[in-house]
Amino acid sequence: MERIITAIKEAQSLWKIILCIYAFQFILASTIGLQMMQVLDASLGNSLSLEKLESGFDYTVFTDFVNVHGGSFSVLYGQMRWMVLTYLIFASLISTGIIYCLIHKSSQISDFFKGSLQMFFKLFIVDVVFAILILAIMAISFALTGMLFGIAPTSFDTELVFLRWTLLISIIALLLIFVLTLWKIHIKFNYIKSDQRIFNSIGSGFKSFWASKWRYIAYTFFFLIISLILITMNYAAGDLPLFPMIILIQFIALIKVFWRIVFYKVIGT
Amino acid sequence: MKNYIITILILFHVLGINAQCDAILNPPQSARLANYKMSLNLDHENKKSTGTQVITFKNHSPDTVHELRMYMYLNGFKNTYSTWIKGAEGNTFGQDLTSRKPEDWGWVEVLSIMDQSGNDLSSGKKYIHPDDDNEDDETVLLVPLQKPILPGETAEFSTTFESRLPRTIARSGWGHNDFFLWVHWYPKLGVWEQDIDGVWGWNCHQFMRQTEFYGEFGVYDVELTMSDHLVVGASGCLVSDTNNGNGTRTKVYRAEDVIDFAWAAYPHFDEIKDRWKHVEITMLSPPEHRSLQPRFIKVLKHSLEYLEKHVGTYPYNTITIMDPPLVGLRNGFMEYPTFSTGGSFYGFPKGIRTIESLIVHEFAHQYFMGIVANNEKEAPWLDEGFVTYFEDRIMEEYYGEQKSLIDLWGFKIGNAELSRAEYTSMDNHREAIVAQPGWKFKRYTKELVYSKTGTTFQSIRKMFGQETMDLLMRTYFDKYKFTHPRANDFLSIAKEVISERHGLEAGNNVESLLHQALYTTAVCDYAVKTVRTIETRTKQGLFGTRGGEEKKSEAKGVKSVIQVERKGDFIAPVEVEIYMASGEELIKKWDGTDFIKEYVLDGEVVSVHIDPKENLLLDIDLNNNSYTKENNKDPISKFSWKTSNWLQHIFQSLSFLM
Numbered sequence: 044m045e046r047i048i049t050a051i052k053e054a055q056s057l058w059k060i061i062l063c064i065y066a067f068q069f070i071l072a073s074t075i076g077l078q079m080m081q082v083l084d085a086s087l088g089n090s091l092s093l094e095k096l097e098s099g100f101d102y103t104v105f106t107d108f109v110n111v112h113g114g115s116f117s118v119l120y121g122q123m124r125w126m127v128l129t130y131l132i133f134a135s136l137i138s139t140g141i142i143y144c145l146i147h148k149s150s151q152i153s154d155f156f157k158g159s160l161q162m163f164f165k166l167f168i169v170d171v172v173f174a175i176l177i178l179a180i181m182a183i184s185f186a187l188t189g190m191l192f193g194i195a196p197t198s199f200d201t202e203l204v205f206l207r208w209t210l211l212i213s214i215i216a217l218l219l220i221f222v223l224t225l226w227k228i229h230i231k232f233n234y235i236k237s238d239q240r241i242f243n244s245i246g247s248g249f250k251s252f253w254a255s256k257w258r259y260i261a262y263t264f265f266f267l268i269i270s271l272i273l274i275t276m277n278y279a280a281g282d283l284p285l286f287p288m289i290i291l292i293q294f295i296a297l298i299k300v301f302w303r304i305v306f307y308k309v310i311g312t
Numbered sequence: 313m314k315n316y317i318i319t320i321l322i323l324f325h326v327l328g329i330n331a332q333c334d335a336i337l338n339p340p341q342s343a344r345l346a347n348y349k350m351s352l353n354l355d356h357e358n359k360k361s362t363g364t365q366v367i368t369f370k371n372h373s374p375d376t377v378h379e380l381r382m383y384m385y386l387n388g389f390k391n392t393y394s395t396w397i398k399g400a401e402g403n404t405f406g407q408d409l410t411s412r413k414p415e416d417w418g419w420v421e422v423l424s425i426m427d428q429s430g431n432d433l434s435s436g437k438k439y440i441h442p443d444d445d446n447e448d449d450e451t452v453l454l455v456p457l458q459k460p461i462l463p464g465e466t467a468e469f470s471t472t473f474e475s476r477l478p479r480t481i482a483r484s485g486w487g488h489n490d491f492f493l494w495v496h497w498y499p500k501l502g503v504w505e506q507d508i509d510g511v512w513g514w515n516c517h518q519f520m521r522q523t524e525f526y527g528e529f530g531v532y533d534v535e536l537t538m539s540d541h542l543v544v545g546a547s548g549c550l551v552s553d554t555n556n557g558n559g560t561r562t563k564v565y566r567a568e569d570v571i572d573f574a575w576a577a578y579p580h581f582d583e584i585k586d587r588w589k590h591v592e593i594t595m596l597s598p599p600e601h602r603s604l605q606p607r608f609i610k611v612l613k614h615s616l617e618y619l620e621k622h623v624g625t626y627p628y629n630t631i632t633i634m635d636p637p638l639v640g641l642r643n644g645f646m647e648y649p650t651f652s653t654g655g656s657f658y659g660f661p662k663g664i665r666t667i668e669s670l671i672v673h674e675f676a677h678q679y680f681m682g683i684v685a686n687n688e689k690e691a692p693w694l695d696e697g698f699v700t701y702f703e704d705r706i707m708e709e710y711y712g713e714q715k716s717l718i719d720l721w722g723f724k725i726g727n728a729e730l731s732r733a734e735y736t737s738m739d740n741h742r743e744a745i746v747a748q749p750g751w752k753f754k755r756y757t758k759e760l761v762y763s764k765t766g767t768t769f770q771s772i773r774k775m776f777g778q779e780t781m782d783l784l785m786r787t788y789f790d791k792y793k794f795t796h797p798r799a800n801d802f803l804s805i806a807k808e809v810i811s812e813r814h815g816l817e818a819g820n821n822v823e824s825l826l827h828q829a830l831y832t833t834a835v836c837d838y839a840v841k842t843v844r845t846i847e848t849r850t851k852q853g854l855f856g857t858r859g860g861e862e863k864k865s866e867a868k869g870v871k872s873v874i875q876v877e878r879k880g881d882f883i884a885p886v887e888v889e890i891y892m893a894s895g896e897e898l899i900k901k902w903d904g905t906d907f908i909k910e911y912v913l914d915g916e917v918v919s920v921h922i923d924p925k926e927n928l929l930l931d932i933d934l935n936n937n938s939y940t941k942e943n944n945k946d947p948i949s950k951f952s953w954k955t956s957n958w959l960q961h962i963f964q965s966l967s968f969l970m
């Protein structure tokens with residue numbers, strides 16, 4: 044716990060970087076949000092159906108909208124896909140920048156950029172490899188679950204057997220993803236901290252993670268649970284009137300950036 | 313003393329069982345033209361049964377019957393050449409048919425058939441295929457009679473037969489752990505009736521994938537003998553239950569005034585008994601679904617209550633609900649007389665009420681197809697459409713409008729909304745008409761037969777009110793219960809009832825609405841095209857003799873020009889509601905015929921709304937039915953903010969990949 048409190052304190056000092064990351068994500072997401080607003084305004088802006096949305100979701104308004112204006116939705120969806128893919132490159136820069144600043148105890152934006160750009164290429168390759176591994180684990184577990192679902196009616200006595208298997212697969216997949224994530228963070232820390240070659244960092248990263256694996260995994264669980272609570276709060280905030288909702292959901296988005304830095308700090312040091 | 317007590321106990325037991333069979337509606341409700349006395353031995357290990365059958369058939373027509381035609385529907389699962397499977401050999405109902413073992417296929421066979429004079433009719437029997445040229449299909453058996461059945465005469469036929477269930481593909485079959493659902497397990501007569509042209513004959517179609525069943529009313533006395541480890545549920549009421557002492561037990565059921573008899577068996581069923589007024593409820597459910605059982609019973613009682621109040625009393629005194637275990641899931645989601653099957657999974661969330669919706673649907677079939685026994689093959693909309701309407705009504709009555717089906721984490725969907733959306737979201741609304749035989753649908757059966765019809769009925773209810781709708785349904789039910797009505801029977805009652813209560817014009821409107829919805833592919837879409845405000849000026853030009861005095865134009869007030877349009881080819885009269893800036897509210901009646909209708913009004917318009925009560929639910933886009941200048945755009949802002957916010961969260965979650 045003490046470790047988390049220290050990390051929170053240290054993360055606070057990185058507020059400029061936190062704001063910078065938040066602003067970047069916000070601006071990127073807003074380009075879609077603004078377009079969405081235009082699409083909705085053009086198609087529903089003068090319809091009395093809008094009144095039905097004042098109290099929340101309305102299935103009929105929504106389906107009629109999608110049936111008629113679904114085309115403009117798919118354009119936005121297409122944009123979103125590209126944006127997400129592009130963001131992944133930036134995500135690598137950002138995580139490298141954060142770790143660089145944490146190691147050098149610097150809260151300067153210039154250091155954040157310096158660190159992220161300097162170390163980018165080698166760490167980006169590590170990121171891509173690990174991302175592929177994580178996606179592969181997810182794909183395999185989905186495929187396994189799907190296969191079990193297919194054979195369930197003719198092979199299992201009850202759906203409980205299927206559910207237990209699914210739970211087991213999910214836990215194993217989650218643990219493997221945890222391991223890969225933690226290992227990768229350690230690689231980044233080790234690589235930035237020392238002048239090791241990247242291959243050495245991969246080895247030393249694993250060693251330093253493995254030395255206290257269960258503690259790290261416990262931290263990750265804790266981190267995940269807090270994130271889930273934040274997401275739930277974010278979802279619940281949707282029922283608030285417009286202005287308070289905007290304030291709250293954006294605050295939560297900001298906190299989540301902060302929380303991620305806390306996590307890096309806890310894991311990497 | 314001990315013997316005395318045992319005798320009393322046995323007596324109570326027997327009385328208890330027999331109480332199920334007390335008829336609540338005397339005399340017999342139907343003409344009881346096709347009656348079956350059957351005795352069956354189940355060999356559960358081989359999924360096979362051997363049976364004897366005495367069929368009593370009454371020729372109620374003025375014509376002579378020279379042959380029998382029988383449904384042999386288990387043969388639809390005999391091989392990949394049956395009409396039911398043909399064309400879908402690779403994969404049917406989500407099942408791979410290429411790797412089936414011989415014991416996975418099912419069949420039914422008449423071993424012998426004799427008339428009451430002792431003539432053996434077996435040698436003449438042959439399979440026919442009146443609907444297609446598929447020589448390999450064995451789902452309709454023709455038996456030529458040596459002694460024709462004269463008009464008004466009753467004939468008796470004795471058969472011996474054998475049937476084996478398939479490993480379930482759909483409808484009927486077995487699953488491992490000794491799960492069985494026996495549907496169309498016996499040779500069953502078609503319906504001797506007049507066709508559209510008034511010619512008497514057998515209505516006995518082959519078993520086709522898109523179609524369900526059609527049978528004649530009668531009494532079923534069925535004796536089932538099977539291993540005593542099986543828990544059994546069946547159509548009708550339990551007359552007796554005897555342990556034979558040799559590891560088997562015999563259960564005798566009687567079902568009166570029904571069109572079919574189905575039964576299920578599984579060793580692990582919980583058997584839950586409950587009661588609603590005169591109806592004994594039996595629920596068969598696997599133990600892993602125990603927490604869901606109260607949901608089934610509750611919604612079943614809601615259905616009984618609603619249908620009694622709005623349609624008519626449930627005439628039978630039993631209903632059995634079978635919630636299949638996973639191994640029998642493919643047998644679920646179907647309806648048989650006094651026996652409905654559901655479908656559920658362990659831990660199904662309370663906020664998702666598809667379990668309830670399904671039970672309501674299947675139970676409503678007791679009324680429409682079970683009691684009002686339309687031909688489910690030739691006019692499936694006559695039961696599925698009605699049932700969808702009642703499913704939506706019952707669900708919304710007891711679980712709330714716009715949230716009856718799903719009410720979870722702020723995400724809400726009502727049953728009627730979903731039915732409408734199933735139709736309006738079709739990518740081609742002109743794919744097919746509703747009122748056609750089931751086998752003609754290539755796709756969109758659900759969207760058209762169920763949802764479009766249900767939504768059409770919902771529209772009629774909204775237009776004329778619940779009372780009128782109830783009267784319409786009740787009149788139809790009362791007139792056609794225990795018979796086989798056709799589309800026109802319902803259509804003329806609809807016109808009659810609406811005309812009587814709301815005038816001839818309303819009757820004609822309903823006739824036109826039903827015709828367009830069911831017999832055409834017309835698409836309904838009314839929209840506000842434009843609303844313009846123009847400044848009006850006072851008199852301009854010269855006035856008086858010889859030029860006179862020039863009057864200057866001066867701005868004086870505004871006029872509004874509203875154009876409403878009919879974008880589709882479906883025509884229905886609608887109201888146009890107009891709010892003026894002065895606070896005045898105008899209702900204009902529009903017959904909905906013209907492509908564009910223009911209204912010019914003095915003053916400024918605040919809003920225009922075509923069909924403001926949203927009666928015409930078949931309108932494929934209700935959002936374009938209205939226009940207003942002054943809208944609170946918070947919902948748009950909210951939705952847009954939420955979209956970008958979720959994108960922020962997606963970015964943040966993805967950050968962990970990198």
Ligand SMILES: [Zn+2]
Nearest residue numbers: 673677696699
């Ligand atoms: Zn149905």
